[in-house]
Amino acid sequence: xxxxxxxxxxxxxxxxxxxxxxxxxxxxxxxxxxxxxxxxxxxxxxxxxxxxxxxxxxxxxxxxxxxxxxxxxxxxxxxxxxxxxxxxxxxxxxxxxxxxxxxxxxxxxxxxxxxxxxxxxxxxxxxxxxxxxxxxxx
Numbered sequence: 763x764x765x766x767x768x769x770x771x772x773x774x775x776x777x778x779x780x781x782x783x784x785x786x787x788x789x790x791x792x793x794x795x796x797x798x799x800x801x802x803x804x805x806x807x808x809x810x811x812x813x814x815x816x817x818x819x820x821x822x823x824x825x826x827x828x829x830x831x832x833x834x835x836x837x838x839x840x841x842x843x844x845x846x847x848x849x850x851x852x853x854x855x856x857x858x859x860x861x862x863x864x865x866x867x868x869x870x871x872x873x874x875x876x877x878x879x880x881x882x883x884x885x886x887x888x889x890x891x892x893x894x895x896x897x898x899x900x
Contacts, residue, residue, distance in 0.1 A: 767840050770847065773854035775832035779825060788857055793853045797846055801839045809835050 780789035794813055798806050812831070837848055 765846070767844070770836060770850050771836035771840055772829075772833045774836045774850040777854050777856045778832050779828045782828075789854055790853065793849065793856070797836075797839060798851045799855070800846060800849070801843060803838065803842050805838065811892060825880050842896060864873065 778790050778794055781787045791813060795810070798810055798813070836850055840850060844892075
């Protein structure tokens, strides 16, 4: 699978899992069900069961294990049927129709990673030995 499709699968999975426990869940579930209905493969039933399993997600919480599970699932679906790209794009672009200005953004850093994220604007920051150490000097 090429890198673009892999990133699309990850974006779709993140949108799906982020919608769990929110007002967007029904729309996310509808989009994912549509994908599964078009898919060819033995995992369709397993994925349908997983999609319909009651979510324990709370508003704003994202389970990394669930994101990984759905990323793998979407990757396999796209690998078997590249015509599903537009449907996965729709899932990845999920927005609340009542509040189209609200977008779900999930940022995660591990192993001392840093995240600098912004929506609807610009971000400026300085990084380097001098800028990081300047606050630590007395």
